[in-house]
Amino acid sequence: MSDREPGSRLHASGHTDGSPLRRPVRSTLEESVREQAVRARAAAEILARADTLSKNRALEEMASQLESEIASLIAANRKDLDRHGASLGEASRDRLHLDEKRIAAMATALREVAALPDPVGQVTGEWRRPNGLQIGRMRIPLGVIGIIYESRPNVTADAAGLCLKSGNVVLLRGGSEAHESNRTIAGCLREALHKTGLPADAVQVLERTEHEAVDILVGLHGLIDLVIPRGGEGLVRAVTEKARVPVIQHYKGVCHVYVDSSADLEMAEAICVNAKVQRPGVCNAMETLLVDRSIAMQFLPDMLRRLKEEGVELRGCDETRKHHGAVKKASEEDWGAEYLQKILAVRVVDGLEEAMAHISRYGSRHTEAIVTRDQVRAKRFLREVDSSVVLVNASTRFSDGGELGLGAEIGISTSKLHAFGPMGLEELTITKFFVHGSGQIRT
Amino acid sequence: MSDREPGSRLHASGHTDGSPLRRPVRSTLEESVREQAVRARAAAEILARADTLSKNRALEEMASQLESEIASLIAANRKDLDRHGASLGEASRDRLHLDEKRIAAMATALREVAALPDPVGQVTGEWRRPNGLQIGRMRIPLGVIGIIYESRPNVTADAAGLCLKSGNVVLLRGGSEAHESNRTIAGCLREALHKTGLPADAVQVLERTEHEAVDILVGLHGLIDLVIPRGGEGLVRAVTEKARVPVIQHYKGVCHVYVDSSADLEMAEAICVNAKVQRPGVCNAMETLLVDRSIAMQFLPDMLRRLKEEGVELRGCDETRKHHGAVKKASEEDWGAEYLQKILAVRVVDGLEEAMAHISRYGSRHTEAIVTRDQVRAKRFLREVDSSVVLVNASTRFSDGGELGLGAEIGISTSKLHAFGPMGLEELTITKFFVHGSGQIRT
Numbered sequence: 001m002s003d004r005e006p007g008s009r010l011h012a013s014g015h016t017d018g019s020p021l022r023r024p025v026r027s028t029l030e031e032s033v034r035e036q037a038v039r040a041r042a043a044a045e046i047l048a049r050a051d052t053l054s055k056n057r058a059l060e061e062m063a064s065q066l067e068s069e070i071a072s073l074i075a076a077n078r079k080d081l082d083r084h085g086a087s088l089g090e091a092s093r094d095r096l097h098l099d100e101k102r103i104a105a106m107a108t109a110l111r112e113v114a115a116l117p118d119p120v121g122q123v124t125g126e127w128r129r130p131n132g133l134q135i136g137r138m139r140i141p142l143g144v145i146g147i148i149y150e151s152r153p154n155v156t157a158d159a160a161g162l163c164l165k166s167g168n169v170v171l172l173r174g175g176s177e178a179h180e181s182n183r184t185i186a187g188c189l190r191e192a193l194h195k196t197g198l199p200a201d202a203v204q205v206l207e208r209t210e211h212e213a214v215d216i217l218v219g220l221h222g223l224i225d226l227v228i229p230r231g232g233e234g235l236v237r238a239v240t241e242k243a244r245v246p247v248i249q250h251y252k253g254v255c256h257v258y259v260d261s262s263a264d265l266e267m268a269e270a271i272c273v274n275a276k277v278q279r280p281g282v283c284n285a286m287e288t289l290l291v292d293r294s295i296a297m298q299f300l301p302d303m304l305r306r307l308k309e310e311g312v313e314l315r316g317c318d319e320t321r322k323h324h325g326a327v328k329k330a331s332e333e334d335w336g337a338e339y340l341q342k343i344l345a346v347r348v349v350d351g352l353e354e355a356m357a358h359i360s361r362y363g364s365r366h367t368e369a370i371v372t373r374d375q376v377r378a379k380r381f382l383r384e385v386d387s388s389v390v391l392v393n394a395s396t397r398f399s400d401g402g403e404l405g406l407g408a409e410i411g412i413s414t415s416k417l418h419a420f421g422p423m424g425l426e427e428l429t430i431t432k433f434f435v436h437g438s439g440q441i442r443t
Numbered sequence: 444m445s446d447r448e449p450g451s452r453l454h455a456s457g458h459t460d461g462s463p464l465r466r467p468v469r470s471t472l473e474e475s476v477r478e479q480a481v482r483a484r485a486a487a488e489i490l491a492r493a494d495t496l497s498k499n500r501a502l503e504e505m506a507s508q509l510e511s512e513i514a515s516l517i518a519a520n521r522k523d524l525d526r527h528g529a530s531l532g533e534a535s536r537d538r539l540h541l542d543e544k545r546i547a548a549m550a551t552a553l554r555e556v557a558a559l560p561d562p563v564g565q566v567t568g569e570w571r572r573p574n575g576l577q578i579g580r581m582r583i584p585l586g587v588i589g590i591i592y593e594s595r596p597n598v599t600a601d602a603a604g605l606c607l608k609s610g611n612v613v614l615l616r617g618g619s620e621a622h623e624s625n626r627t628i629a630g631c632l633r634e635a636l637h638k639t640g641l642p643a644d645a646v647q648v649l650e651r652t653e654h655e656a657v658d659i660l661v662g663l664h665g666l667i668d669l670v671i672p673r674g675g676e677g678l679v680r681a682v683t684e685k686a687r688v689p690v691i692q693h694y695k696g697v698c699h700v701y702v703d704s705s706a707d708l709e710m711a712e713a714i715c716v717n718a719k720v721q722r723p724g725v726c727n728a729m730e731t732l733l734v735d736r737s738i739a740m741q742f743l744p745d746m747l748r749r750l751k752e753e754g755v756e757l758r759g760c761d762e763t764r765k766h767h768g769a770v771k772k773a774s775e776e777d778w779g780a781e782y783l784q785k786i787l788a789v790r791v792v793d794g795l796e797e798a799m800a801h802i803s804r805y806g807s808r809h810t811e812a813i814v815t816r817d818q819v820r821a822k823r824f825l826r827e828v829d830s831s832v833v834l835v836n837a838s839t840r841f842s843d844g845g846e847l848g849l850g851a852e853i854g855i856s857t858s859k860l861h862a863f864g865p866m867g868l869e870e871l872t873i874t875k876f877f878v879h880g881s882g883q884i885r886t
Contacts, residue, residue: 133837419873420583443721
């Protein structure tokens with residue numbers, strides 16, 4: 001980075017057409033996206049070799065930079081809100097909004113990532129072959145990762161931090177309504193990279209905001225190694241449809257709690273209330289409650305009353321409806337529904353087998369819990385339920401990278417390739433084989 | 444499987460239109476492929492829960508079945524050879540050919556897979572959270588795997604064995620010239636599954652041989668979890684282009700050996716001859732030799748003479764050409780070429796940095812080796828070279844699942860998603876999280 005261009009490539013990531021002499025006409029959309037990806041690829045070679053200390057220093061500096069630029073961050077966010085706020089719903093407007101507290105939280109998250117162990121260079125196994133070859137596997141970064149997200153600007157800092165720590169370069173494409181906020185956040189992060197001697201192009205916000213820029217980005221086979229769409233099912237499907245590069249898919253979370261005949265009923269009630277009510281709008285909230293027939297009479301009346309008091313709309317099978325007057329009849333669609341709100345489907349089942357068959361038929365392979373005191377059934381549930389997170393005697397709400405102890409989360413995969421479930425730093429790496437010999441040849 | 448249909452679904456995998464009453468007209472191509480995939484998906488649910496003993500018993504029975512059906516296997520192979528042999532090159536005809544020895548080798552490979560540890564259910568890590576949650580990760584199968592391959596019928600048994608052991612269902616699509624052989628092999632394997640109580644549909648050969656059947660197969664998002672094309676770059680690109688499901692990509696192997704200034708030159712010569720000559724037609728053979736300038740004079744004249752004696756055509760940089768009269772001038776294309784025959788590109792470089800820069804620019808991220816006695820340079824090469832297998836003082840020919848100690852190999856990935864390099868049983872699994880709690884809820 002030359003001193004004669006102070007910050008021009010730092011603050012306006014991808015903004016290389018500052019000099020009219022070098023670029024008399026604005027580049028086409030495709031040229032612009034590709035040019036950013038080419039710069040990302042070049043940065044990836046350097047970043048893959050960066051040592052832990054350099055990366056941590058950059059993360060700390062990123063946090064400080066965000067804190068010292070609070071005024072300009074809030075001003076940029078104000079522009080976004082002025083331009084787009086009126087067209088957004090209340091929830092989206094709230095997600096877009098940045099204040100001092102939220103900026104401080106971004107800085108804290110970056111410092112937390114700095115404190116996590118560096119996965120790059122970790123040796124995940126070593127063994128010796130009969131011919132004396134010493135073999136091992138070592139974690140390396142994936143390369144260039146595209147993140148496609150919706151309105152929350154904090155994703156810009158969170159994703160950049162996780163990618164940097166794992167030696168990956170990130171190309172960020174947030175919602176166009178948050179473009180000024182995201183550019184300004186990325187500007188701070190790039191400034192920090194520059195100051196600490198790492199390539200600023202390791203963090204870039206896609207400069208062009210046209211919708212088609214996403215289609216171009218996800219088609220850059222050979223330049224982009226992985227795309228992670230963070231958003232609703234529609235976004236994920238649209239990206240998957242267009243992609244020529246691998247995509248981590250996170251469809252929906254139709255999470256179940258199964259209350260077994262041997263459950264501690266008080267525990268079951270607490271877990272169910274937590275799983276449904278604590279934050280109903282997220283993917284790890286319970287959407288269907290399954291109850292063993294033998295305890296339905298004991299368990300359901302109190303449970304349903306309690307949920308009703310919490311404002312939950314109940315939709316159940318005929319058997320369930322006997323235990324509470326306000327339970328509507330569930331339709332076939334209710335069993336596969338991801339409500340993301342205070343609605344719950346409830347079904348009485350004949351034991352573990354039927355519970356697991358229901359989950360297999362209607363579930364989304366995201367997260368399921370069993371409440372039981374029976375160790376054999378607990379073990380069967382853990383082994384046989386085909387979901388990314390399976391829990392015994394705990395709320396489905398723990399299905400989250402931070403809560404599971406991954407430190408932080410770049411996304412959740414509901415497909416089984418590369419990762420299944422919450423993805424942390426390790427999931428942003430892959431292993432290569434290394435071999436120490438003493439002249440071995442193959443015969 | 445009813446006794447009234449003896450073997451009808453066993454020997455003719457996918458052949459469910461045996462009864463004219465049930466299926467008066469032949470199903471369309473799409474219906475046929477989809478129907479096989481639906482049966483595969485159903486079998487996958489059962490196979491994921493199969494215990495190690497059952498799977499091993501089936502593998503042993505598969506081996507016995509192949510041995511006892513040698514006559515019909517050779518007869519089926521004869522049909523393929525009669526029909527297609529004339530149109531095949533000698534190499535392809537040889538790959539297609541089955542004899543007693545090759546059938547015995549298939550049986551042995553199945554028994555070897557039976558002897559490998561079962562990856563399914565393996566716990567790859569366990570930890571405890573401050574709130575008392577006990578968290579772990581457990582390996583589970585991927586589900587339904589499509590294998591698309593060319594003429595070698597032994598892939599049918601090898602791939603089926605690895606998939607079965609890892610709890611996966613396999614849909615096999617070999618070259619149409621090997622269809623009778625593949626069907627008959629699959630018939631034996633299905634018979635063995637049936638006899639040992641596992642679903643025969645866990646191994647299926649795609650019934651329809653039209654080229655378009657592959658396009659349909661790789662488009663079955665939600666039914667097929669992964670496709671592994673095993674063949675040339677053209678096949679891999681064609682499959683990737685059409686796929687709506689994840690594909691493991693294995694493009695090319697442009698493998699390098701770098702002979703460092705501190706190399707044991709005798710060792711270097713042996714490694715280079717082995718890497719180039721022992722089996723030139725495979726992806727882990729050396730295609731480019733890089734030699735440090737400071738030892739070029741000592742090393743190259745003998746090395747080049749020796750390679751020449753082995754029948755290797757040499758193409759080199761100007762500096763290389765000084766050391767042997769028969770070296771042709773290498774063109775820019777030679778540096779990135781995957782010759783797959785006895786041709787070698789040779790370049791003199793200025794030390795480790797230039798060697799690594801050359802590999803980064805022209806390599807295919809497959810396999811590279813350094814010959815050196817310098818531990819610091821060895822370590823830098825291992826860490827910094829971005830290839831799936833990096834070796835110190837050993838031949839590139841060891842880049843192979845069996846040689847690396849994975850037991851066997853389902854394929855090689857040159858992309859970094861899910862796997863990078865040779866893939867064994869573990870790479871046919873993914874992990875899920877399991878959580879033991881005592882009533883924890885999220886606050």
